[in-house]
Amino acid sequence: MKRMLAGFLTGTMLALSVPTSAQPAPAPVSAPAATPAKPPRLLVVISVDQFSADVFAAHRASWTGGLARLTQGAVFPKGYQSHAATETCPGHSTILTGNRPGHTGIVANDWIDQSVARADKTVYCSEDPAQPGSSSRDYVASVQFLRVPTLGDYMKTANPASKVVSVAGKDRAAIMMGGRKLDQIWWWGADGFTSYKGTAVTPLVQRVNAGVKMLIDQDRPAMDIPDQCRAVDRPVQVTPTVSVGAGHFARKAGDIRAFRASPEYDAAVLALGASLLEDQKLGRGDATDLLILGLSATDYIGHSFGTRGAEMCLQMDSLDRELGAFFDRLDAAGIDYMVALTADHGGQDLPERQREQAASDAARVQPSLYPKAVSAALAAKTGLTGDLILGTGPFGDVYVNRSLTPAQQAQVLKEARAFYLAHPQVETVFTRAELAAAPEPSGPPESWSLLTMAKASFDPQRSGDLVVLLKPRVTPIADGGAGYVATHGSPWDYDRRVPMLFWRKDMVHMEQPLGVETVDILPTLAAQIGLALPATGIDGKCLDLDATAASSCPAR
Template sequence: MSRFLAFTLLGVLTLGVIATEKPSPDRPKLVVLLVIDQLRYDYLTRFDDLFKGGFRRLLDDGAVFTNAKLQHAITLTSPGHATISTGRHPATHGVTANNRYDPKYGKRVGAVYDPSEQAVGGTGSTSSPRILEASALGDRLKAAHPEAKVVAVASKDRSAILLAGKKADGAYWLSVDCGCLVTSSYYQTEAPRWLAAFNVRQLADSFYGETWKPFLQDRSLYERYARRDDFPGEKYGLETTFPHRLRGNPPDQEFYYDLMNSALGDEIVLAAALAAIEGHELGDDDAPDLLALSFAGVDRVGHDFGPFSQEAMDQILRLDYVLGRLFDELDERIGLRQTAIALTADHGVLPLVEHLALQGERAKRFPKNLIPDAVNRAINKMHPDAGEAVAYFDPPHIFFDLKRLESLGVSREEAEELGRQAILETGYVEKIYRHSDLQGEASGDAIEKLYRNSFYPPRSQHLIVQIKKHHYVDRAQGSTGHGSPYDYDRHVPIMFLGGSIPSGRFSEPAGLVDVAPTLARIIGVPMPPETDGRLLEEVLR
């Protein structure tokens, strides 16, 4: 039986046991699923002494899993969020990357791109959750309790939509096109009253003229817990020290982009979340509701300045404050005893190459065009008319223009082999996987298993490239990223708080696939764990 058929049958069988699941007598009225984009686990240990808000509450009163890691290799926002919401690997839920080459449109498109839908509430991206091939927690909640309400709010469209799933009441995100909160016509054809009222406030515009200044008055703490402020390699050498100004003026997209991808943007997500709680009347009745939130400030700051920068430290402390306010509001409106909270991250991040080099690591940058240029040269050497054989380079992975190659008599197998050899010769790559490699018999290699968990044949890249550890695809000094199978991209927090959840530190391995099934068990909704996942029994005692 194929893996995909097995999961389909499992879903069908699960429907038959919905009525047999019995909720806990102290089942919460509201489940809050929090995703912090790019939150490395070590942020919690490095800044533990400084936390006074939400992280302090989670660490002191919550269940903390210290050995939680992503179990897939392509560690990006979209597959991470989809894995958290569905409790399934990308190999099952079908979301393998943030972007994909779609032959239907002949271009790169975003993970949740859907031209059949439109933004509602303002101008924004055309998106929907139709890409999901597995049921999200909210979908399963709706199947068990049709009266339950499911809402997601996030900085990014893909984060909101992939957390919400297909049956949600609404998925809302901050649009850089209008500086407002929007949803998709997939969920609602008209903006609900609360959304219209929220956008009238023009909250984003109120940040015009603001500068990002250090959160703590004692600047010596930044030198103690982070590195010096003017570190080489940060943000391409532009504005590497505090304070930081937002570019542009409202209603410029440049201004909204900087705001919504900064430490200040998380404030708007919090305000939108509180408005959504009231607008959708979450937690107001006996049916359990679900609120999923994703904050992206850590991600943008991490990309620009690296995880050991003063900016990253400041962002984490600001987020601690934001989460503290959120928990206080939840306690006042619903009561934390009637709320179950889970917090995790979609991925980690590689430290700046310049930082690693000072630590004695063999860290390197290499230019973005190195891999696709090498592949095109190799194929054109054998087939001079091939031209641009690479249709889309999704660093560090390759999509071929298969139609073009076929018209020239170049088989996919030949293109893959020529490309594989050319990429290996660059010296920056550890291994390359073709579809045939990941569809064949498993070798038992731990890294290969991670790539198999990331592999979904209809959408995966044609050449899946594992770059060497501590290497980054961008020669320009500055910025960093994620997407590798290494621990710096995979080790993230998993924490639970509220209701009857016990507090403590737990060192047994855990993964993103475990979060949703564990929350489902707390509210009595059937959601079997992934085949290599588990229910986190530590929080169910």
């Protein structure tokens, strides 16, 4: 039998995980007020991984639940993850720090550090590479690479009574938004929610994990297709043996990978978030609390099925309903809360479907751009041997091998730059020297040059000797195998633009279509709760959420 996921939060998962208690009646609705008389008791910050402005626009008209509610607040449909390296870890590092990746230090999901004392010179953004026996894929989670404080850190410093809880589908989402001063932090591990090494899984989290395991251990039939998804309900052939768009999230019992690439994954994160909300009594004290939710299913679905098919449509429909159920719980508890929702990056659809839909130049990256292939081409040119350049993929940061002599490094850098610039799929290349000399970003993010975008991602200690930017609509996946057909990471608008939504009960609706940045979220929320921030060291600016002539931002 086919099924929908309606009410998942109010069904089995919460019955297993949330203590039952009498819930106060919702607070009565008062007349709209331009500026709140007092700060909210709870901030709920939600990141929907790979929730592009394009996906937001495509599905907005069909929402009736939680996402629809958020569109009645302050809506910024043209938010920007303004930097060039639009990946998960850098994007999450901007949301609650007020800083771009060049200042957070999180330049990519992974980068090369040739000084680490292990064979694997790739470093994962949320690991401790000094841990014995670790690698970038088998690591101990850590926040050590994040250079700047988060909203939660500022809140706890100003008032230790504030509680900060971070829950996400990915460790890098929970860590980069959560920061260092947390009451609790949880993310999905190998087979359940976990936390930092040495943190015991609490009985509450054990109950949630048991509920999730019950769900995973069941065969799941395909989801029903709502009317608004029928127009995009058709399969796309990716390779002679791989197609996407026909499964509608059906999966076999025990398939954790398929579970993560389904709406159920976000529902599990929301279930744990709701459980911790009750357990920690968030929003019930005198100080404002912070609940951070990193919803990762949209990203896994985008990678597995693309952004324009029935699966993404189903995900948006389910996310709207699950967020609605979550907000209903907050309403029933009588909590005065404010929500901010955005994304760590956008994403583009798989090139095969793009070519079917008028984007005739959409293509997959050529294998000749992968680091091993580039090294081989440079070896043939220079007569040198070995891995002359290092990198984590066919674009982004490229590092010259430090085992070469200074003269050889200079030769390789020159030849590598020429190689990339001559490649038909490369838009441009910047050197470390060019990026170091470039001015800091300023002005509307929609008008930035490629150099400015790359500067926003540049950290002199972690960025490459070259930064390679691919042409528009080049998907940096050479082989579109099953489970990974589309991605993100480029400086183009389909990857940079994300929605930014703010909502609180009785907020006067406003919509501002001009470009803003995700780094603006920290100072905007700080103003809402009367939190003083440092006068310097923050890239973002406060956004005025008051739709009247008054301002919700502090005077400058």
